[in-house]
Amino acid sequence: HTVNIRGVMVPNDYKWFYDYWEEDCTCPKDVQAIIDIFQPGDEIEVFINSPGGVIDVGSEIYTLLRSKKDNVKIYITGEACRAASIAAMAAHCEMSPTALMMVHCVSTRASGNHSTFEHTSEMLRTADRALSQAYVAKSGMTEEEALDMMEKETWLTAEQAKARGLIDAITYAFNLCLTSY
Numbered sequence: 593h594t595v596n597i598r599g600v601m602v603p604n605d606y607k608w609f610y611d612y613w614e615e616d617c618t619c620p621k622d623v624q625a626i627i628d629i630f631q632p633g634d635e636i637e638v639f640i641n642s643p644g645g646v647i648d649v650g651s652e653i654y655t656l657l658r659s660k661k662d663n664v665k666i667y668i669t670g671e672a673c674r675a676a677s678i679a680a681m682a683a684h685c686e687m688s689p690t691a692l693m694m695v696h697c698v699s700t701r702a703s704g705n706h707s708t709f710e711h712t713s714e715m716l717r718t719a720d721r722a723l724s725q726a727y728v729a730k731s732g733m734t735e736e737e738a739l740d741m742m743e744k745e746t747w748l749t750a751e752q753a754k755a756r757g758l759i760d761a762i763t764y765a766f767n768l769c770l771t772s773y
Contacts, residue, residue, distance in 0.1 A: 593626045595638045601645030601653065601675045618642065620652040627656055630663070638666040638683075641691075644674025647698055647719060651675075654726055657682035667763060668693065668750075677758075681726040686763040687750040693758065696745040698723065731757030 599616025610617035626636060638657060644650065657664050657679060664683035672680045672687075673694035680693070687693065698719040702712040724738035731738075733756065741756075750762045 593629065593634055593636045595623050595626050595636060595657075597623075597638060597640045597642050597653070597676060597679060599642060601642055601649045601679070603646060603649055617645075618653070620649060620656065623653050623656045627660060630660060634663060636660060636664045638664060638679075640666060640668045640672045640676055640680055641670030642673065642676035642679075643671060644676045644694075647675055647678075647723060649675060650678035651723065653679045654682045668759070678723055678726045681730040681758070685730075685759045686761045687753055687759045688763050689750045691750055693748040693753045694746065695727065695742050695748075697742045727758065733757065 597618045599610065599618060602610060602617045602619050604619045604621045607617060607619045607621070630636065636657075653675075657666070661683045666680055666683055666685040668680055668685065668687040668691045670688075671692045671694070673692070674696060677693050677695050698716050700712065700716060702708055720739060720742055721735065724735055724742060727733060727738040727741070728735055733741075748756070748758065750759065753759045754762055
């Protein structure tokens with residue numbers, strides 16, 4: 593079974609809009625449809641090329657994939673940014689040597705007085721801590737290390753993601769043998 597996480601990650605209710613304009617998008621219902629036909633022993637291949645999207649969508653897709661973790665293989669083929677990087681943490685993950693991963697803190701817009709902004713600020717810190725757990729669980733890094741990486745809006749090559757433990761392998765990687773004469 594194949595799941596394609598392409599384009600923006602959107603809530604189920606927004607999918608019709610992207611479909612109407614023939615733009616790539618992924619919603620939790622897309623992933624759930626594959627999980628629903630899952631049989632014991634089946635393997636699910638997930639291909640990610642997404643700039644990310646809504647944080648709760650990334651979390652829901654992560655949770656859906658994580659529930660079948662032992663039978664899921666994830667391949668980052670282009671980019672896994674923001675919420676898509678969260679989904680990529682759900683199971684065994686390989687990344688193309690030309691792909692990119694990006695992690696950052698949660699963002700939003702707010703209006704109101706100082707109390708509203710203080711509340712929004714605390715909500716964003718809480719969301720960052722919650723999402724950092726996907727990176728911690730995958731890589732073994734501390735929460736502080738994950739939050740620092742998110743705070744700096746970190747872009748990673750496949751080599752860098754592998755070195756940090758965020759992926760398991762580099763797809764199509766090969767070793768060069770250099771011979772001196």
